[in-house]
Amino acid sequence: MTVTLITGANKGIGFETAKQLLELGHKVYIGARDVERGEKAAAALGAHFVQLDVTDDASVSGALATIGSAEGRLDVLVHNAGILGTESADGPTALRVFDTNAVGIVRVTEAALPLLRKSSNPTVVTVSSSAGSFWAVNNPDRPEFHLSLALYSASKSAATMLTIQYAKSQPGIKFNALEPGTTATDMTAAFGIGRPVEESARTVVRLATLGPDGPTGTFHDETGELPW
Template identity: 60%
Template sequence: MTTTLITGANKGLGKETARLLLAAGHTVYVGSRDEARGRATADELGARSVQLDVTDDASVTAALAQIEAEGGLDVLVNNAGIALRTGDGGAEALDGPSVLAVFDTNAAGIVRVTEAALPLLRRSANPVVVNVSSALGSFWAVHEPSRPASRFPSIVYGSSKAAVSMITVQYSRAVPEVKFNAVEPGITATELGGGGVESHPGRPAAESAEVVARLATIGPDGPTGTFQEDAGELGW
């Protein structure tokens, strides 16, 4: 049995990824800042729930201790992410505290959870980490005129996702016994948790979750240190 933890999984992309991985036979932990919402989602899907705030060291430690006590971990999906805007869904927030909050969740949060998870993942026969990134963090995509990312300014969110991409590459080099890959899930209709974005346009989260689930179910011979999207590898 493969056991998977998904951060930020009580709604949107994380929830739909959980649904797909449960269908694939995984035991899935729905990680959620709000314990009640996470439990409700887990009950709906037939998953397990764990309170997990990726910006809180104590919360992360407690979550991974619970998972260890209940049997261990094979796959980590670092999905939790935010984007902050001014006012009521206005322009991207560029003040210092907002920038730090976005990087704390989107980049530092991945390191927090990954570091806590690594002792468990190293015991797995097929340890896998999937980091949800974005084409907005791809230097290639933002310079490629055919890509939507080249026409959508995203100073803070895009930069935080560029950090996610580099974190992925560096972990793949530093921890070769674990497979690390970044994923561009596509433009998805979802709320970016905590980001004040109530009607983010795009395709259904269930469709975008397919590429995340695909990378979460790779075998021992699967790729590592890559950036993937629907059609295959994406340029960094």
């Protein structure tokens, strides 16, 4: 059975990804900051819950220790936790956005590496965004061209770069990032846009279920590999 951890999985794309992977036979651990919401989501899906705040070292270490004690390994890690940070473009907001969207990836990855190395097919997927792609934000034909979310976009550039650098430094583990598509979640509710989470989660699931010879160090959307 494939053991999978998804951060920020009590709602949105993370929740739907958990649902689809469970249907494929994965043993899924839902990571969430809020214990009540996380436990409720896990119970609704038939998944397992670990309290995991990607901005807190002790929380991250505790979550991976719990999984390690129960499973002895981790096969798939999905970095899904993220925030927009649209309140204001000031120092405290920037620190919070980067701590969640970029530094959180480092915290969780570093804590997970010992368990991933014990897997026969270790895979890491980062839910990033084309809002952090130079190609997309400078392309008038792309929706990102008109998107003004400086902190979010910059933090997603960092998230994608971290994914690529981990792919280079950890050749035995597949690391890939993705643009999930504009999705109707709590993050986009204020904009009134987005497609169903079921559609966007399919790309996450595809990258989370790659075989041993699958690609690494790439940036994808539902159509395939993207420029970055």
